[in-house]
Amino acid sequence: MSEFFAMSGYARYLWPSFGLVLGVIVLNVVLAWTSLERAQVQARRRLEMRS
Amino acid sequence: MKSDEYTVAWLVARRDLRLAFRKPSQLIQPLMFFMIVATLFPLTLTPELSRLRDAAPGVLWVGALLSSLLALEFLFREDAQDGTLEQFALSGQSLTWMLFAKTCTHWLLTGVPLAISAPLAAGALGVPLSAMPALVAALLLGSFAMSLTGSISAGLTLGARRGGVLLSLLTLPLAVPILVFGANATQRAITGDDIAPPMYMLGAIAVLGATLAPLAAAAAVRIGLE
Amino acid sequence: MSWVWFHRFGSPPWVYGFARRWAPWFGGVAAIAMLVGLYGGLVLAPPDYQQKDAYRIVYVHAPSALLSLMIYTTMAIAAAVGLIWRIKVAHAAAAACAPIGAWFTVATLGTGMLWGKPMWGTYWAWDPRLTSELVLLFLYFGYMGLRAAIEDPQKADKASAVLAIVGVVNVPIIKYSVTWWNSLHQPPTRLIGEADMAGNMVWPLITMFGAFGLYFAAVFLVRLRAELLRRERNASWIREVLT
Numbered sequence: 216m217s218e219f220f221a222m223s224g225y226a227r228y229l230w231p232s233f234g235l236v237l238g239v240i241v242l243n244v245v246l247a248w249t250s251l252e253r254a255q256v257q258a259r260r261r262l263e264m265r266s
Numbered sequence: 267m268k269s270d271e272y273t274v275a276w277l278v279a280r281r282d283l284r285l286a287f288r289k290p291s292q293l294i295q296p297l298m299f300f301m302i303v304a305t306l307f308p309l310t311l312t313p314e315l316s317r318l319r320d321a322a323p324g325v326l327w328v329g330a331l332l333s334s335l336l337a338l339e340f341l342f343r344e345d346a347q348d349g350t351l352e353q354f355a356l357s358g359q360s361l362t363w364m365l366f367a368k369t370c371t372h373w374l375l376t377g378v379p380l381a382i383s384a385p386l387a388a389g390a391l392g393v394p395l396s397a398m399p400a401l402v403a404a405l406l407l408g409s410f411a412m413s414l415t416g417s418i419s420a421g422l423t424l425g426a427r428r429g430g431v432l433l434s435l436l437t438l439p440l441a442v443p444i445l446v447f448g449a450n451a452t453q454r455a456i457t458g459d460d461i462a463p464p465m466y467m468l469g470a471i472a473v474l475g476a477t478l479a480p481l482a483a484a485a486a487v488r489i490g491l492e
Numbered sequence: 493m494s495w496v497w498f499h500r501f502g503s504p505p506w507v508y509g510f511a512r513r514w515a516p517w518f519g520g521v522a523a524i525a526m527l528v529g530l531y532g533g534l535v536l537a538p539p540d541y542q543q544k545d546a547y548r549i550v551y552v553h554a555p556s557a558l559l560s561l562m563i564y565t566t567m568a569i570a571a572a573v574g575l576i577w578r579i580k581v582a583h584a585a586a587a588a589c590a591p592i593g594a595w596f597t598v599a600t601l602g603t604g605m606l607w608g609k610p611m612w613g614t615y616w617a618w619d620p621r622l623t624s625e626l627v628l629l630f631l632y633f634g635y636m637g638l639r640a641a642i643e644d645p646q647k648a649d650k651a652s653a654v655l656a657i658v659g660v661v662n663v664p665i666i667k668y669s670v671t672w673w674n675s676l677h678q679p680p681t682r683l684i685g686e687a688d689m690a691g692n693m694v695w696p697l698i699t700m701f702g703a704f705g706l707y708f709a710a711v712f713l714v715r716l717r718a719e720l721l722r723r724e725r726n727a728s729w730i731r732e733v734l735t
Contacts, residue, residue: 426641
């Protein structure tokens with residue numbers, strides 16, 4: 216098991232790489248969601264102002 | 267009446283040249299900027315000529331790019347502000363050709379003087395005399411290409427806030443190939459290698475730019491004027 | 493076969509509904525595919541003869557690179573469609589692509605640096621592929637910066653469309669840089685047919701390509717909804733969608 220994590224000595228390049236990409240993946244989901252929520256709030260406000 | 271595109275282009279070019287010579291100080295500024303940038307490097311890096319010579323291609327070309335960015339401010343801004351650009355767009359004549367003419371005169375007024383006086387700065391950076399003709403030739407082609415790519419970003423940033431900074435940000439990615447090949451040509455000239463490969467690439471970029479950039483610039487200007 | 497289904501893609505309310513329905517599915521399948529691909533790449537695939545386990549970075553580096561290029565191309569095509577045929581949905585699509593593409597360009601550069609250090613001895617080299625990928629990042633930033641700097645939304649759409657189209661010339665440069673020039677970065681690896689990679693190394697990679705593609709579709713559809721809402725000022729369909 217520790218062999219797996221050591222990745223024949225390349226662990227300190229490999230795991231940060233995967234961590235970076237995982238971070239980008241998660242971040243993009245979060246950013247997309249918040250962008251949608253903000254757009255919905257603004258659209259609602261515009262609707263209210265009109266009516 | 268729809269004039270011949272060449273006539274229109276020539277008229278625009280003549281107008282731009284006349285206007286530019288009424289304010290010669292504006293022409294000197296980019297050149298002075300280039301000289302200052304080139305001299306800053308020996309001051310801050312090292313006075314050792316051999317080490318400066320290694321850095322010379324990069325310094326010269328980055329200096330040329332920065333000077334070109336500074337000069338791009340003058341390409342469309344005044345005409346946009348006083349409504350001339352709008353008249354061009356509405357005139358029914360080819361905006362593409364008019365902008366091409368403007369870009370060419372811009373190059374004649376900024377790029378050509380820079381290329382011709384570059385040997386001064388290059389000599390101060392330890393570049394040998396044998397490399398000077400190649401340097402001037404590469405800078406002539408490269409500055410032409412830079413004016414063309416700059417015309418696109420200048421057109422795009424006409425309607426933008428803080429257009430100046432954005433102009434530089436937009437021009438930079440498009441100018442990278444010019445920098446790469448130009449610096450390569452200069453480096454090869456210094457070491458005495460064959461300069462043909464990068465010069466051909468510079469030429470290709472210049473030709474591609476000359477054919478396509480005015481189209482994109484015209485589209486950008488029309489969008490900005492809407 | 494009618495053109496009706498094609499015209500639907502130009503209708504903001506239809507696209508909004510499509511995006512709302514399908515994004516979760518794309519996301520779910522993407523997540524499963526990613527887990528399968530990661531298991532295949534990290535556990536099942538054998539170590540490389542030369543690079544030992546370091547080569548496994550390919551399982552995130554190559555898909556990220558593919559996304560960075562594919563998203564830019566999608567953005568440029570959407571921008572062109574929006575510019576030529578004046579279709580608002582197309583402009584919204586282009587805007588939705590940009591931040592995702594920029595982030596995956598960062599991921600590509602980052603994982604590339606982490607792979608380069610053990611393999612080439614350096615985090616960075618000014619070789620054609622790396623340099624043009626960096627230029628791609630600048631193009632994404634320029635695109636988003638231009639959008640942000642122009643007040644009028646329609647002008648912003650059109651101006652950034654011109655920029656996206658002009659910049660697309662960089663994409664083939666990145667792709668073919670390793671064939672055209674002597675590059676530090678390795679040349680293309682054939683995956684199928686006369687493959688340069690062993691079979692049990694290839695299938696996780698292809699799975700990851702698919703997973704990242706589906707993931708992009710999911711996130712893109714979410715962002716597309718936001719962009720559509722921002723562009724629809726008076727439309728009545730918004731009222732129904734929000735309540």
